[in-house]
Amino acid sequence: MALDNLEHTFINMDENLPIKIVYKANKPFVFPRINNITLPSNFVYKKSEFDTKKYIDSSYTQGFLFIQNDTIQYENYWRGQQEDTKHISWSMAKSYVSALFGIAIEEGYIKSINQTVDEYLPELKGSGYDNVKIKDVLQMSSGVKFNEDYSDPKSDINRYWEGFVFGGSQDEFAATLENERPPGTYNKYVSIDTHVLGMIIVKATGKSLAENLEEKIWKPIGNEYDAYWLADGYGMEQANGGLNASLRDFAKLGRLYLNKGNWEGKQIVPAKWIEQSTSITEEYLMPQSENSESKGIGYGYQWWIPDGTEGEFMAIGVFNQHIYVNPTTNTIIVKNSANKNYYDGNNPYASTRTHLELYRKLAHLNE
Structure with missing residues (x-):
């Protein structure tokens, strides 16, 4: 992926790849808002002081949204993004897949996360996912061997992405992966783990991920705009990162989880699932x-x-996509970015931990 063209690419992913549309709600939920607050002038991470405006600019932000006590405190757009622009989520999509998984269990399509992957996907027998518990896949502890280094052209993630772009089957790619350690012993981020979760949802429910998302989450929580999900040449959505949506609609997933899966009195995602999803066990x-x-x-x-x-x-998500939720201060922050310096491990403007300190400063702004 050419790093000099990210700003355009990330808000126009449908120009070159197949998509599945997720249709908006008939009755949108609109966050109340006040005039944009003045952001704090600076924040500190590891004894280094950062100018807030410079930080937002130098991390190549395209959209920034700060919600507290259910009201938009600050919303702004740069570099081509606007309030109705669909920006790629990258791995923020994984959290949507998790929500859909919890719903599928609640509705009886999936019995238990203690079942093994191959009980639903016999086509993965003999692969690294054979006899692996679904729970270990959910927790990125599948034991599957995978190199997730985006900066290495020969890495597994780039090999996967190249196959996806040229229409290859993600399901077939998943079947080629092997095991490197016992499942449920080590936390290692493997994006294909989420694809396998997506495969299970599709197989168990008989509906595509886009259909599940629209019916179970997108419309029920009043999303304002259509979204779209990138798909491979076989029609399977890119579960691990291909959702494209507006900034405010991303924020609604944060609000749904902040309210323990309840939306205006209706339980959308089981409260117990949300508690388990956001706890370390x-x-x-x-x-x-x-x-x-x-x-x-x-x-x-x-x-x-x-x-x-x-x-x-x-x-x-990669390149600094974030949905941040702080239940203690009733805060949701969403950031879309096209940070071409993301691969530079020494760049503080690409660091998740530095971003987190900015979010924490905002979360406690009124104290």
Whole structure:
């Protein structure tokens, strides 16, 4: 992917790839809003002070939305994005797949996360997913061997993406992966884990991911705009990162989870599922575990869980896409970005941890 053209690409993914439309609600939910607040002038991470406006600009932000106490406090757009623009979610889509999985269990399509993948997907027998519990796949602890380094042209994730762009079958790609360690012992981020979850949802419900999303979440929570999901040449959605939606509609997933799956009195996602999804239940999912590849941040069911005492959780996508939720301060922050410096591990404007400190500053702004 050419890094010099990200700003256009990320808001026009439908120009070159097949899509499935997720239709908007008949009665949209519209967040109340006030005039944009003045953002704090600076924030601090690891004793370094950052100018807030410069940080937002230098991380190539395209959309930034700060909601507190159910009211939009600040909303702004840059670099081609507007309030009705559909921006690619990248891996924030994984958190939507998790929500759909919880709904499918509640509705009886899937019996238990303690079942194994091959009980639903016999085509993955003999692969790295053979005899792996669904729970371990949800928690990115499948034991499957996979190189997720986007900066390495020969990595598995780039090999997968190239196949996807040229119409190859994601299902067939998943079947080629192998196991490298016992499942349920080590937290290692494998994007194809989410694709396998998507395969199970489609097989169990008999409906596509786009149909499930529209029927079970998109329309019930009053999303204002149509979305679209990228699909491969066989019609299967890119479960691990291909959802494209507006900034405010991304925020509604945060609001749904902030309210424990309840939307205006109707339970959309089971409350117990949301509690489990945003909690750390195993040692290897802890932020500082030696058995985790993602040092400094914990993991639930396709949600990231920062180290802290306020119950925060995040949906995170490559190039700095974020849905941040802080239940303690009733805060939701959504950021879309096209950060061409994302692969630079020393760039503070690409760091998730630095972003997190900006979000925390906003979350506690009125204290």
